[in-house]
Amino acid sequence: MSLGPKLGALWRLGVAEATAYRASLLVWVLTTALPLVSLVLWHALAADGPIADYDQRAFDSYFVAAFLVRQLTATWIVWDLDRQIRTGELNALLMRPVSPVLHHAMFNLAAMPLRAGLAAPVAALVLIATGGMSLADSASSWLLFVPALILAWLLAFSIQLCIACLAFWLTRASDLYDLWISAYIVLAGYLVPTSLFPSGFGEVARALPFHATLGFPVELLIGRLDTAEALTGIGIQLAWLALFMTLGAWLWRRGLRAYGAFGA
Template sequence: MHLLPVYRIRLNLAVATLVQYRAALIIWIQGLVVEPIIYMAVWTQVAGDSGSVGGYAASDFAAYYLVWMVVRHFTVATNPNTIERRVRRGEFSPMLLLPVHPIHMDIADSIAYKIVALPALLVALVVLALVFPPEFALQSWSIPVFLLSLSLAFPIRFLFGWVLGLIAFWTTWARSFYGVFVVAEVFLTGRLAPLSLLPGWGLALASILPFRWMMSFPVEVLLGKLSLEQVVLGLGVQVIVLAVLLTLLLAIWPAAVERYTAAGA
């Protein structure tokens, strides 16, 4: 329970820092909107020719990207690059002196961003919904299950980034590797297209690597593209992935800290 005040103070601090730059709100809105608009426009064109693509009509794509934006917002996490920078520049030193695990600051920071940038997300959603009218086919269980899978997706994405970031403690080439990670994210989180539109091996890859479970899966749930069995199975996989990542973090972190001291000496 000693963590609670740590979180409260860190959250206040992060919110105060972010609120300083109010003009950034406009840039956030713009950054949120442009990419989904590109993909929506492209897929609307593709769907327009034949009515629908792989089960998605134009209005389904609109719904897909709206939900995808919500999921992206609530799963925003620390980038592996940030961890690499901390290792390279020695920025971990002061963080390691504190009596709490540095991951808690990062969790608090990314929660703060979600709160402060929420107005930007809402504006972006309204704008997009006006330009590309969406259509939802909700099941009775869609929304609660969506919220459940979303609340699993955030820690998965967060821990995945953090565990990958730990590679930087061992090699200076980590930064190039993270470039590959960013590319994989474009294809495998359902950003470029819904995963079901990728070739079969793409979906398989996204399911084996945790990419599908940290972003695409909640979107699929809310869009009603999955049967009840697939949803239950998916939630189970999310729990397993989360447990594996947590175990990895707990196992690797002490060794990483050991390496870090060695590097500084």
């Protein structure tokens, strides 16, 4: 049998779980609303005039887009897999003839429509309050935004998978993810667009995986990148994705060999 029906079955169960956890999902949406706080801050700071090439409307657009992209690239395999490895819950998934990694991927993706549905009213309220946002007006930007968003999610998932796999050797790998998140908040363009970073520092930040998972698709969505820049961004995403997927696959294989299948 092909993989399609199995992914479909995982998706359906994932949707059912997401529905059962809708209240938690709403809380998670709100805890990732930091860009909206930044929006208020930068909107006020730009009241007297643009900051670099960002005026108030550009900040509004950027941070509403950042909030939405953050929701659409959400994944939580690092916490689930870390717990499952530590407690032995992973045993049940390992006994099924479908990869536990695919299981997590489909469960995370299955929650996306509901998560987007919960995030949309929040974004709409902000847009009403700020008077709207500017989006990309070229067809090529929109065409490239779709793969950029997909790659951003895959990259976020692969990075979390790599960190979660460390739980095969460490007691609580998800704590390491907090370190990653600390860097992400600064370097991904979550609090400040990376294009406002000082020269030199900005170029480095824009080449890192943090920016590839958030800042890049956001800038593409609000029309701040030309086609050449967009293609470069996708190239950077692909390079990081190849690295983290390879590393994740290696850690997963090695980890299973070290797995203690703890608990009775």
